[in-house]
Amino acid sequence: MTPRVAPLLALAAVVLVLPRLVFDSADFALLSLAVVYAIVGLSLNVLIGYAGTISLGHQAFVGIGAFTSAYVVTELRQPFIVGVLAAAALGGAQAMILGGLALRVTGLYFALVTLSYGVFAQDTLFGIKAITGGGAGRAAPTPTGDGNFVPYYYICLAFLGLVLWLDWRMMRSKTGRALTALRQDPRVAASLGIPVKAYLLLGFAVSGVFAGIAGALFAHGNGFVVSNDFSLQLGILFVLMTVVGGLRSRTGIVVSAALTAVVPLIIREIPGLESALARPERTVPVVVLVAGLVAVGVGVLRGGRAAQVVGVAMVALSAAVLSPLHVPGVEPQLEQLPALDPSMLRLIVLPALVVMTLRTAPGGLGQQLRPVVRWVCGGRFSLDAGPGDLREVVDARA
Amino acid sequence: MPVLEADGISVRFGGVQAVRDVSVHVGEWEVVGIIGPNGAGKTTLFNVLTGFQRPNTGRVRFEGDDITGEPVHRRAALGMGRTFQNVGLVKAATVLDNLLTAQHMTVGYGAVAGIVGSSLAFERERAVRDEAARLLELLGLLPVADLVAGRLPYGLRKQVELATVLATHPKVLLLDEPTSGMGPEEAEAFGERLLALRRELGLSVLMIEHHVPLVAAVCDYVYCMNFGELLVEGKPDDVRSHPEVVRAYLGDEAA
Numbered sequence: 001m002t003p004r005v006a007p008l009l010a011l012a013a014v015v016l017v018l019p020r021l022v023f024d025s026a027d028f029a030l031l032s033l034a035v036v037y038a039i040v041g042l043s044l045n046v047l048i049g050y051a052g053t054i055s056l057g058h059q060a061f062v063g064i065g066a067f068t069s070a071y072v073v074t075e076l077r078q079p080f081i082v083g084v085l086a087a088a089a090l091g092g093a094q095a096m097i098l099g100g101l102a103l104r105v106t107g108l109y110f111a112l113v114t115l116s117y118g119v120f121a122q123d124t125l126f127g128i129k130a131i132t133g134g135g136a137g138r139a140a141p142t143p144t145g146d147g148n149f150v151p152y153y154y155i156c157l158a159f160l161g162l163v164l165w166l167d168w169r170m171m172r173s174k175t176g177r178a179l180t181a182l183r184q185d186p187r188v189a190a191s192l193g194i195p196v197k198a199y200l201l202l203g204f205a206v207s208g209v210f211a212g213i214a215g216a217l218f219a220h221g222n223g224f225v226v227s228n229d230f231s232l233q234l235g236i237l238f239v240l241m242t243v244v245g246g247l248r249s250r251t252g253i254v255v256s257a258a259l260t261a262v263v264p265l266i267i268r269e270i271p272g273l274e275s276a277l278a279r280p281e282r283t284v285p286v287v288v289l290v291a292g293l294v295a296v297g298v299g300v301l302r303g304g305r306a307a308q309v310v311g312v313a314m315v316a317l318s319a320a321v322l323s324p325l326h327v328p329g330v331e332p333q334l335e336q337l338p339a340l341d342p343s344m345l346r347l348i349v350l351p352a353l354v355v356m357t358l359r360t361a362p363g364g365l366g367q368q369l370r371p372v373v374r375w376v377c378g379g380r381f382s383l384d385a386g387p388g389d390l391r392e393v394v395d396a397r398a
Numbered sequence: 399m400p401v402l403e404a405d406g407i408s409v410r411f412g413g414v415q416a417v418r419d420v421s422v423h424v425g426e427w428e429v430v431g432i433i434g435p436n437g438a439g440k441t442t443l444f445n446v447l448t449g450f451q452r453p454n455t456g457r458v459r460f461e462g463d464d465i466t467g468e469p470v471h472r473r474a475a476l477g478m479g480r481t482f483q484n485v486g487l488v489k490a491a492t493v494l495d496n497l498l499t500a501q502h503m504t505v506g507y508g509a510v511a512g513i514v515g516s517s518l519a520f521e522r523e524r525a526v527r528d529e530a531a532r533l534l535e536l537l538g539l540l541p542v543a544d545l546v547a548g549r550l551p552y553g554l555r556k557q558v559e560l561a562t563v564l565a566t567h568p569k570v571l572l573l574d575e576p577t578s579g580m581g582p583e584e585a586e587a588f589g590e591r592l593l594a595l596r597r598e599l600g601l602s603v604l605m606i607e608h609h610v611p612l613v614a615a616v617c618d619y620v621y622c623m624n625f626g627e628l629l630v631e632g633k634p635d636d637v638r639s640h641p642e643v644v645r646a647y648l649g650d651e652a653a
Contacts, residue, residue, distance in 0.1 A: 166513055173512025173519055177499040181488045188486040191448060193474035193503040193566055202509055 007376040015157065020150070027265060028149035032221045034261035035156035036214050039163050041242045041257035042250065043210035046167070048239070049247035050176070051203035052183030053102055054111045057118025058238045061208055063230035064121065065091045065215020067132045070140035070225050080143035084159070084216040091212020092205040099204030103197050118235050126227030137226030140219035149221070156217050163210050164250060170206065179203055240350035249366020251373050256365050263346050280337035282322075289318040399462055400425050401570050401602045402447065402478070407456035409442050409626075416442045417453070418626045422604070424570060429596065429603040431613040431634070434623035435646055440606045441483065443623070444574055447604070448480045449473045461569075475503055479568025483575050485555045486562075489548025493539060493558050496547050497530035500565035530565065537561050552579045564599070573605035577612060585609050589616045614638060622646065 019031055040062055047055050055061070068090045069083035078086075098117060102110050126132045144151040170176050178199045181189035186196045219225045237260065245256030267273050276282055292314030299307030321330050363370070400423040409417040417439040424430045432440050445451035447458055449470040458466045460476050468476075480486070488496050505512075505526055507519045534540045539561055542550060547558055556576065563571065576592075577585040589612045595601055607613050613620060613634055620637040622629045624646040630637050637643055 165515065169515035169519075170513040173509075173515075173523065174502050174505045174507070175509045175512050177488075177491075177495065178502060178509075180491055180495075181499050184488050184490060185486065187450065187470075188482065188488065189499075190450075190470035191474055191480045191482075191486060192500050192562065193471050194499075195469070195471045199509075206513065 003378050004376055011376070016154075019153070025148075025150050028153045029221060030262055030265050032149055032153045032156045032217070034258040035153065035160050036218045036221065037238075037241065037257040037261040038160055038254040039210055039214035039217070040238050041245055041253040042163050042167055043207045043214060044238055044242040045245075045247060045250075045253050046203055046207040046210065048242060050171070050179040050183065051200055051207075053106075053200070053203075054239075055098075055114045055207070056111055056232075056235055056239060057098075057114040057116075057121065058211060059230040059232070059235035060118040060121030060125070061091055061095060061211035062215040062218060062234075062238075063126055063225075063227070064094050065212035066140070066219035066225045066229070067126060067138065067215075068212070069216035070138040070219045071131050073141065073220070074139050080220060083220070084213060087212040087216035088209045089212070091210075091215065092208040095204040095208025095211070096201050099201045102200060102204070115232070115235075118230075118232055122227050122230050122232075126230065132225070132227060135227065137224055140223060140225050142220050142223055146223065152221060156221070159213055159217060160254070163213065164254075166206070167210075167250060175199065175202065237346060237350065240354055244350060244353045244364055246364025246366025249364065249370070251369050252364050252366020255369065260346055260350065263349075278339045279335075280339055281331050281334040284334050284337060285318040285321040288314050289322070292318060400459075401428075401461060402604065403459040404443070404447060405457045405459070407443060407446050407453045407458070409439075409446060409451060410454050415626050417446070419456075420623070420626075420628050421456075422621055422628075424602050424604045426602055427596065427600065428618045429592070429605070429616050431617035431620040432604070432606045432623060433608065433610070433613060433620060433637070433643075434629070437625075438623040438646075439626040440623055441574060442626075444480070444572060444606060448478060448572060474566055474568075477567070477569030478572060479563040479566050479570070480572040481556075481559050481563055481574055481576060483578065485552070485559050487547040487555060487559055489546075491547060492544055493534070493547050493550070493561075494527075494530055494543040496558060496562050497533060497565050498526055500562040501526050501529060503566060533561050533565055537564075553584060556580075564595070568601065570602040570604065573603065573607075575606050575608065577607065577609050580609075582609075582611070585612050586615070588612070592616055610638065 019028070023031065040058065043061065044055060044058050047053050065087035069080075069087040072078050072083040072086045073080060098114065101113055105113060127134055132138055142148065142152055144155070178189065178194045181192065181194055182196045182199055189199075190196050218229075222229070241257045241260040242253055245254070246252035267277070292311045295307045295311030295314065297311075298304065299309075299311055321334075403423040405421050407417055407420045408415070420439070420443055422430070422432070422443070432443070434440055442451060446453045446456075449465075449468060449472075453466070456466075457464055460473070460478065465473055465476065474480075488499055491499065506522045507516065512519045531540070531543070534543050537557060537560070539554075539558060542554065542558070547555065550558065556579070560576070577588050580588065592603060593616055596603065605617075607617075617634050619631070620634045621631045622637055622640070622643050624642075629642050629646055630640045632640075
């Protein structure tokens, strides 16, 4: 299949040129973060999607990369690129140590190990004053100059391109096939001559290298790193955005991670949304209204009587509160509720999307984007192609 | 010299003696069968031979070398190819990808070279693809090359599994119930294919098999196990009519 030129040029224009036209140069800090999130998503995908394990402590992977690069650049006075390389190397090394544990504990227990590793890193590891500057944090100068994020965005894009290339080559070489085999059936993998433990460790190393690069880019985009940047909340956000993007789908994960990162920007751009979020007496009835409508819809489609009744009640109630009639006594009560922080929105919206992903579209966002990607890559829609479900999920064979 | 040899193998799971003091050996070019009722310890013995299970006592030798402590993938590299009772395939991958996976040991480039996309890796990948196509053609599986392995009908899956095992260039094939789920004609055709493969590739075969006519037709030597022990061994016809074997399969009254 030969890729189509026009759509690829359009894609390049969207990524390279459009941001310059649409956004202020101040917004490029956030756009750089979107690219960093995309790299983090790809890093997690190696573990969850390819190797079939899990990491709930990926914020620690990213944090180690961030502090490493910051230390190398500010204390050792090395150039930015050395910082990124050091972050990649150390990220890979620490991931392999954690991976060594994965060989002994599996499943839910390993998830708990990664979870506590993340918390341990934030509380203890990132508190080592000599390296991380303790609670005060460490400076990480932006290589393109303070506040000059436009060129930095392009640097981040270059690294995303590198990660995408490595990921693509890995999955089309023996490593990718080995990871697929050991994820599906380690016994079969071993009997085909694949050293299962070694390849699991290699998967961790690759994931760690990607996360280290992301961490370095995160640090130097921020200008400053503190241990509080790498909370458990962030680690969970990483997992959610990766799953919503669709495991094993590079396109889906990049899009989903980038969207996750720019949600604050979107909220700011929609007029009135930010101030509305700060007023619970308005937002709560709206949420109830939407939930009620969804319940009615589901009730009608699936024939659930209870869902319909509850849904109608919710709609009626919230409509009454929102209407100019003002149900007496309700509004002051609602005002007592805490305001919704815009950044919290992601942690509400993403789990909802995950549930939807798992219920109705197991392939995530990537599955929805797949026909487009295939078309761009030069695939033709064919009537003789046979049922779609007989095909491998990602068929990127040349 | 025997290709594969097991000496005094015993395996105990807690209070259950799954295999007790069993010795088998497979000579060059030999097709050897293991029969016995369900729960006789045949698959456990197989797991010991292929490295999935450490024996409590006994040694396993491959071409004279002691491999008792070697991990599964090392034994595969030495030339032991194994099929599974419930079909050992990467089920979500296509048939072609399964054959590529099976050539893991012979691709001829390092893992890192593959990840960074070295030109050697590109070149070798093409050779691996050609080899996969050649094997699929040989076994008449080219029409299903692009289908997902796990969705194929059972009999076809078994054939694909055999193709993947052959792609690892084994010297000895260990087949765990290769004809389960097949009808008598299919089983007979399988037996002929097995003998043809032995002729063409110089393979030795050890197989667990319930299909007695097939065992009688293709095996040079047969072991019969019951309750973890070797009951009888010998030429297929002798074993088949041995009163102990008849009793193990049909109960006391039949004998």
